[in-house]
Amino acid sequence: MRQLVLWTNMYPTRLAPYYGTFVRSTEQAWRKSLGAENVQLVAIRDKPVGALQKIYFYAELMIKCFLSIYRNPKGAILEIHYPVYFLPVLYAAKIFKRRNYLVLRFHGNDLKQIINSKFFMYLYRSIKSQVDLYVVPSDFYREKVSKNLKVPIERVIKVFPDCVGAEFADTSLDKPANDSERFVLGFVSRLERKKNCHELIEAFAKLKIPNAHLVIAGDGSQRKNLEDLAEERGVSSSVTFLGAVPRERLPNIMSQFSVFIFPSVSKTESFGLVAIEALACGAPVIANEQLEAASEYLEVDRNGYYYSGGVEGLCHAIETFYALAGSKKIALATHARTVVQRFDYDRVFTRGVEKILSSLNR
Known part of the structure; x- marks a missing residue:
């Protein structure tokens, strides 16, 4: 042996x-x-x-x-x-x-x-x-x-x-019943410059979606700068900074996301497990097209989309996703959960x- x-x-x-x-x-x-x-x-x-x-x-x-x-x-x-x-x-x-x-x-x-x-x-x-x-x-x-x-x-x-942990594969983590009345963008990562959360906040500030809310889970050297940016752009009341979150709490948080945003521009982003965990929780993903490794799990128009063009491109991608028919969003969320079997x-x-x-x- x-x-x-x-x-x-x-x-x-x-x-x-x-x-x-x-x-x-x-x-x-x-x-x-x-x-x-x-x-x-x-x-x-x-x-x-x-x-x-x-x-x-x-x-x-x-x-x-x-x-x-x-x-x-x-x-x-x-x-x-x-x-x-x-x-x-x-x-x-x-x-x-x-x-x-x-x-x-x-x-x-x-x-x-x-x-x-x-x-x-x-x-x-x-x-x-x-x-x-x-x-x-x-x-x-x-x-x-x-x-x-x-x-x-x-x-x-x-x-x-x-792999996707058992805690993320819990099918009981359904979307809230009033999902059609809320639109929650989610971001989970270390708050460092190359994770590009500032681009997300800038895009969020430009959205023409009255019921939008942004949830940011994670901590890091950029947290204070990001909080200040949300304040400067006048969206601080619609942005929640959760700080560092214990892993066991993430499934409940991610299951509340209407869509997960993955804007990272890090050249060392070799996989992106957090996006797979979001998919497992039924949150379609909008990822920066620079994230080439995301092709391992992101299927365009089936469980998410790519965006390009910086702030304007991300803003457009989010608004396009928001405008999708309810049946299409359900189909995206349903297919998103299939990563549980693949991973x-x-x-x-x-x-x-x-x-x-x-x-x-x-």
Whole structure:
């Protein structure tokens, strides 16, 4: 039986129970496939508080990773999540004897960190010949990794990074009975510049929809600026800032959305699980056309739409959606919920493990 070692700097902790839950689910899928005794996890198991503790935890993690290479048999699979953080260990360990099947699993910003750093690119090139497989979350990122790291597209496979949790698949989370009398735009994300919430507020201020309300869930460095913007545009009474929301509360919040707005312009947006969760709650999605990874789940005119043209384009897209017949909105919401079947645990994690094993066995 094959053995697997999984390295990650993200893993749920007591203080951060939702931090890296997808890594834990991946680990569980591997244990189910290979047997619990054949899977070893090397991870930071606590949430660091302060810079010194973070340095200590990462130093400890690197040492444990280094030791795990030599404590496992030849031919073990080494799967590394967010590989940029582990390149120094791979370089120092001199993994040139093919002792492991090396799988680098990218999630988004980690690719950018490598290609934008001469130091990390040097380390990556030093171990590149030892990489057996690259795993990415979307077809868009598959092409990006192949192009930026100059590897054959055949060595890069797509495995969805996360599934729709059971809490989002609860069909009892129906729209309110007076849905026809209300129009709620929803946004859920960290409030950082590249998440582009300011464009949403600007567009919201231009809407000619008397019963519109905007709900913003999330926190971040831009919250005060966004609150000030809503005040300046005269829509603060129609915009609700919920702040950071516990994950277990999100389904009830998202089920109240008439439509979910996904305006992000982040170039490291490699998947967009939050949009899938909104769809699972019956909220069609209007996404920025720059979000190429959204093609994994957004079906135009079936569960949502794309927009372009900045503020004016988003405003037009929202007003066009609002003007749709009630029957069309119901059809969009109904089809939106089908993502629950497409992104359930087995299809994401069980099949993901099977796909990796199949690729390594070629």
